[in-house]
Amino acid sequence: MTRRLLDGLYLGAGYAAGAFLVVIFALMMLLSVGREINFNVPSGDDFTGWALVAMAFLGLAHTFKRGEMIRVGLLIERLHGPKRRAAELFSLTIAALFIGYFTFQAGKLAHDSWQYFDMSTGVVAVPLWIPQLGLVIGLAILLIAILDEFVIVARGGRPTYEPEPPKTAEELIERIAQGGGV
Secondary structure, three states: OHHHHHHHHHHHHHHHHHHHHHHHHHHHHHHHHHHHOOOOOOOHHHHHHHHHHHHHHHOHHHHHHOOOOOOOOOOHHHOOHHHHHHHHHHHHHHHHHHHHHHHHHHHHHHHHHHHOOOEOOOOOOOEOHHHHHHHHHHHHHHHHHHHHHHHHHHOOOOOOOOOOOOOOHHHHHHHHHOOOOO
16 A cells, blocks of 8 residues: 555656656647747746756656666665675665755745745746745655665665566566667
């Protein structure tokens, strides 16, 4: 039950990131075509920028859990058994500390923006805490995903972001051809 809930959270965040990508596309098209036909989208650049931040941060957890986030595993990939598990746990601990701190500070920023009624300076005045929520929520979901992976590895499981080893030579060739990891 908890596994389905967490996986649904990551997938939902990925879909939300995709929706913001569509919003960015629509706004960019309106801004581009609008210039040609003398149609202005008030604060269109601001809304596009906020959608970009929401898209990027909401997509982090889904990307992380699918193993598609850039990861430097030069040391960890050479380790096996208990040493590898310890290195994975150490890496996940450091990641959780950094993302936890970043999430706290982003949440504090959004709270301060709400508390002091900070408004955007564009043509359309928007309370800044609203676009900042995409950042905070995306980071919080990423933190949950990192802690989820920590629990999986601590219980002796293989990290879900690590692909299964290829079973055949054809599968290995296919992964390399698609640009994926081995």
